[in-house]
Amino acid sequence: MSVADSAIGSRSAGVRLLRLAGSLKFALINLAALFVGVCVAYLSDSRTVWALVVPLASSAVNLLAAMLTNAVFRRQLPLLVFHLALLAVIVLVALGRLTYLKGAAEVVDGGSFDGVLATREAGPFHGDAIAALSFASHGFTIDYAPGIRRGATRNEVAFRNAAGRLETRIIGDQQPLVLAGYRFYTSHNKGFAPTFVWHPAAGGVPQLGAVHLPAYPLHEYRQAREWVIPGTATVVWTMLQFQEIILDPDKADQFKLPGEHDLVVRIGEQRWQLQPGMSVSLPAGRLEYVGLRGWMGYTVFYDWTIPWLLAAALAAAFSLGWHYWRKFAARPWNREQDDGTTA
């Protein structure tokens, strides 16, 4: 065999391989593998991302090879658009998974979000633009239907818009604040925040701090937590006590702060019962209880692919409609097959 012959031979072997990679049977295998993968991922508790990633990656190769080799796609434009859109969806989902962020943040009324997340889960290539973001929360209201069923949340937030001007807006569970592509949604996670001012004995600037007690009403009977006075090693246990019914199960109600309440503060063996304005004197300084506020928990989501995914998915749906329209309008269902183009 000459050199030229073997080059032709290997090229046709390549073409054959490409045909195989783009074959309809391989597509069926991939779809079946994805089906199994979804079931595996759904049923098992351990991390089974591979069960989805492998068939999706294999489908992407399959689709690409099919578009290069299968003449059906040259004859039927809608079918090509549909499969291109499917490929785009797979690629976008992959990109999205590499760069997304999902997290949670908590902000006390009158305080601000300063780029720090309480929990965070992100793709390996997620940047840290969020660290530079900030907004202030001006408080919130939440409606409850009888039976303590949470209704709409309205949270007023202030932020600097793209033009650098201060803007306020009401956001909620379904109207996020969008800053640099990050979406902040209010969540069911919210509660009371006893607020203190710490006056260090050695002088220096007094510091304001809020203790976010466990979510209310989710943890109605656990309204206590430990925290550490800033700049010291002093551990403080704080518990909120009140008689008032905050959310009446028998009527429509609104989330509110308890009016009359006691704040129990324990440091080591010592215990105090405080009202707003009262202080605890410690060797390192004075801890003043200034009052109760609310805190709101936010769900934070970032995924730049969303609008593109939507566009690709809609393109898939419409091109599929177009494909079937052409295919079915060409021949009534109850006439015998004559041209071999339909199943």
Add this chain to the structure above:
Amino acid sequence: MEQLLELKLLWAALVAYVLCGSLAIVGVVLRKRPERSVLALLLLGLALHTASIAVRWDRLGHGPFITMFEILSSNIWSLMLAFTIAYWRIAAIRASAAVVMPILFIMMGWLMMTSPGEGHFPPTYHTVWLFIHIGFGKVFLGAALVAVGLAGAILLRRTARGAAWFQRLPADARLDELAYRCMALGFIFETLMLIAGAIWAQDAWGRYWAWDPLETWAFITWLALGISLHARVTFRLSPRTGALMVLAVFAVAFLTFFGVPFVSTSPHKGAV
């Protein structure tokens, strides 16, 4: 008072449906064609059922989307509507009512066993996506039901008795082609339903997809449908194989629509 009216209307509708279904089945078995009466009873049942849903909607201030009772009722309504349209427009396949109606009877029996009490309408449901998402889902399931009627007839015709019953239906290959077209239509709407659901989920929960049980099952249904359509263009399938695939896809879809939302306590019920 109003609840009583609503239930009376519903019962009357169910009686009309059951009469209609029985007539259709008897017609097929005795090889008679009471088609006008069947169509009239279908329309009567639908009118009464629509009135019942409207009264309840007006009383509760929200549509039938929350409790098992509401979901079953509204799906029986939409499936009946889909089948009525097929029955009216495609006269050649009317005998398939004898397959479709028993499936709806099962749903009606189930409906009668569920409590008509009201549920809480979650804040996440105050959106137009509710209607879009559910509307697409109903078209999908309706199209699939018509296909199931045809697939059932294809399979029953393999027995001597079934062959006699469904004698007047077009040939298996034609039924298979029509069932395929219904499933293709269903696939488009199932795709749209997933898209609308993702948009809604992004609004409601700040993520468009999270593999919650219902999302996962809806995707499995979509895949099953995609596999069955692909299998048709990959292999030359016999009408019997095609029919079995239609039934399999419908079974998965049925489980997704009426099983998953009620066995899982996870999200996708919206309320926290």
